[in-house]
Amino acid sequence: MAGTALTLVGIGTPALATERQVYVAMGDSFSAGSVVLPQSDLLTCARSAINYAGLLAKQLKVDVLRDVTCGAATTANFPNPQKGIISGTNPPQYDALSADTTLVTVGIGGNDIGLVGLATSCVNLLPVGASCKAANTAGGVDKYATKIDAFAATYGTVIEQIRQRAPQAKIVMVGYPTGIKPGGCWPVVPVLPQDADYIQGNIDRLNARMAEQSAAHGASYVDIRTPSIGHDACQPIGVKWIEGLIPSVVNNSFAPLHPNAAGLAAVVPSIRKVL
DSSP states (O other), X not given: OHHHHHHHHHHOOHHHHSOOOEEEEEESHHHHTTTBSSEEETTTTOEETTSHHHHHHHHHTOSEXXXXXXXXXXXXXXXXXXXXXXXXXXXXXXXXXXXXXXXXEEEOOHHHHTHHHHHHHTBOSSSSSOOHHHHHTGGGOOHHHHHHHHHHHHHHHHHHHHHHHOTTOEEEEEOOOOOSOTTOBTTTBOBOHHHHHHHHHHHHHHHHHHHHHHHHTTOEEEOXXXXXXXXXXXXXXXXXXXXXXXXXXXXXXXXXXXXXXXXHHHHHHHHHHHO
């Protein structure tokens, strides 16, 4: 009888051999889909029901999805609670991780650096005016490049903290998309040409640091920058994946300078390529 029992355990069954898939999605508004309708959590995190985590979970047919992406999140909100967008409190995002987690996606860093704030500070309603690039590189020191390079090691810390809590999980770091085309498109997006390039240059720099830290700490990096070229905020409705300063509500998107529904869906194939 003992030998029979061992034989049965050794053979197993398809149902028992299949690992339960637990997917945890972490990140900021670019991952949460703020504010793309329909919303699944408007008051606390402005999280869309059709963000890339939700779409990916359906395609992968995971058993459990814990989506804790949240608008306005920074890396400080991974170990600490985050005040709700309108009301309530979001628990620390690390709390969603567990020993049985099999997949983690992370899109973070833009708010730590203040990239959306940079973009809004560069707005010029006239085709001439003060350049935000000039202001941020005065004296030969690029304030944002310095800030991004100093922040880079935080990505490595995030990866290691996730691995401690979810040692079996595949960790996928998701980069940021192309926001604006070379030279910009004033007045569609009212920033000067050199400032448009400065904004995108800093997005690219942050992506590069994320990719470097991913490689150094054994995580996968998903390049969203390349597939989103030609789908930036300068493009017409139906082509753009990123909204401009005045969102096209026909895309069910109400957050300026953020991905619309098409932009969220477009992330999924790039993630699937690394899985």
